[in-house]
Amino acid sequence: MAKTLMAFFSRADENYFGGSMRYIEVGNTEVVAQKIKDMIGADLFKIEMKTPYAKDYNTCIAEAKEHQKQDARPELKSLPTSIGAYDTVILGYPNYWGTMPMAVFTFLSFLDPTYTFTVSRKQTAAGCADAMNHIMEQYFCEDSTLLNDGFMEAALKSLMVNAKKCLENPEDYTARAEMMLDCTYGCNGIYSLGNSGSGWPCHGMEHALPAYYDITHGEGLAIITPRWMKHISSSSALRMEFLPFEGPLLADMRTGGRPPSVPAPDSLLSYCLLMLGHRRFFTILFRNTPR
DSSP states (O other), X not given: OOOEEEEEXXXXXXXXXXXXXXXXXXXXXXXXXXXXXXXXXXXXEEOOBSSOOOSSHHHHHHHHHHHHHHTOOOOBSOOOSOOTTOSEEEEEOOOBTTBOOHHHHHHHTOOOGGGGTTOOHHHHHHHHHHHHHHHHHHHSSSSOOHHHHXXXXXXXXXXXXXXXXXXXXXXXXXXXXXXXXXXXXXXXXXXXXXXXXXXXXXXXXXXXXXXXXXXXXHHHHHHHHHHHXXXXXXXXXXXXXXXXXXXXXXXXXHHSOOOTTSOSSOOHHHHHHHXXXXXXXXXXXXXXXXX
């Protein structure tokens, strides 16, 4: 029999109702969650912060705004032991300025690599390209620290090695888990600690590409990132020496030449993706891109 989990975040205490404040013992989302449980027989899990927001409404608003500003992941009291027994997970939460409370982001940050076993080769390679871009856009910033530079260099190597393993064996648990960790670090801001923050120029340019071509975000970044790297190569040549690429890869970036197996226009990242066995990037680029 199909099982459903209803996970929800809800706040009681002082709340706003029709122009006035009043205290309630059960939050509105919890009331709805209970009704869903009664209707379909779902199991309930309440997402609770270890340090909850203040009971006072205005203080709570200030605390929640600060969490959102910091992109915080507040610690939770507990997590489900497993969700493997459930066929459906329903997520409930109040709308905090157009998005979820940050505690819900924490709840969703605990990932199971087995759920990625069925991700296609195309999306696996595109995800690798996206993750590599997140690292390289942060790596080539004006100010940096040796610690974070080393962290990013290791992450690039990890992505290249483990993406290839995932393409060869989609159910390689260890490779999938390490790729997920690489991606988590690429998105959670840790690479900017002590470094200059990135302006994310490649992301800004890439978002226009899917309007013209049938490509994913990762594919668009695989097209743009190498050309951006070539553009900055003269001012960043020394830093490129430390990237975990060898032989023709670095020669390609420094001289503008290309390895024989890579069709023009060529690049460091596109050569990497070619080694991973994913050629759709090039078919799209060379068929559709105006010369």
